[in-house]
Amino acid sequence: MLAMIEDRALHTDLALERPVPALQAISHDPSLRTTVALRDGRRLTGVQAQWAYLEQAAAWVDDRFGADADADTVEVLQRWESVLTRLERDPMECAREARLGRQAALLNGFRDREGLPWDAPRLGLIDLQYSDVRPEKGLYHRLLARDRIERVVTDAQAADAVEQPPEDTRAYFRGRCLAKYGQDVAAASWDSVIFDLPGRDSLQRVPMLEPLRGGRDSVGDLIDASDTAADLMAALAAR
Missing domain, CATH: 1.20.58 (Methane Monooxygenase Hydroxylase; Chain G, domain 1)
Known part of the structure; x- marks a missing residue:
């Protein structure tokens, strides 16, 4: 879109x-x-x-x-x-994939078992517990353990994405900078990385306005060859 x-x-x-x-x-x-x-x-x-x-x-x-x-x-x-x-x-046909059907099935099942009206506070608690990110608390994790949720990525892929940014967008530059020069990164956002370099009176901003620029092909060699953030800034300036 x-x-x-x-x-x-x-x-x-x-x-x-x-x-x-x-x-x-x-x-x-x-x-x-x-x-x-x-x-x-x-x-x-x-x-x-x-x-x-x-x-x-x-x-x-x-x-x-x-x-x-x-x-x-x-x-x-x-x-x-x-x-x-x-x-x-029938929205319930999407219970394995769509949150709408999944939560509706949970709430309907609990309401029927307990004989509760829709405005019962306990139903509100179930809604909150569904989104609890703690594996031992969240209802999502219980459904996942029972194979009632269809996943599009594995645990291994999710864990890898925490450390390895996509290689064909500006996320690569941002992720590699945070991993390699984290102590010198003052801030990072969608469209810039800001460095606080030793010996510099002002912060150094690297703009990343184009989503498809900053991938491995364009900056990977610079980051690999730059031991410090200052080295990287010098290399970027020279390029």
Whole structure:
């Protein structure tokens, strides 16, 4: 979607008349039948709006890449279509993949067993416990242990991503700088790394405005050859 926005490839106006109330209305309806008003006067459900976005995305990928679309992009489009198809039919069919169905199944099961109304505080606690990141506390982790959640990455892949940034975006430069020169990094954000170098009166900022610049191919050799952050800054200036 971000690439399509940059390419001005969104040709169907799906702007909501009142975005915040619309989001609340959709998120509060587990049946997914609530409709919200668009600025052009139409009314759509959340799923219908998603279909409209998906159709534009699929057409754009086909036009831009055709048979050369990368595997990740193809998988995203396939999963997107599969989830929307099942959400329309029955949201509970997506309990293994979508949080909506998973939490609804949890809450419905507990409510039926305990005979609780929907406004029971205990149901609110279950909602909070689901998001508890502690493996021994969070309900997500219990469901995962029971093979009731479909994962798209393994534990090993997740652990590797903590230490190894992607090699084809600016995240590579940022991640390598933090790993190698962390003691000299004053701040790091999406679009810059700021160094506090010994002997310098002011902070040194390296802008990273282009998401696809700063990958291994362009800066990997500089970082490998620079023992200190000061060496890296000198190498960048020379280049």
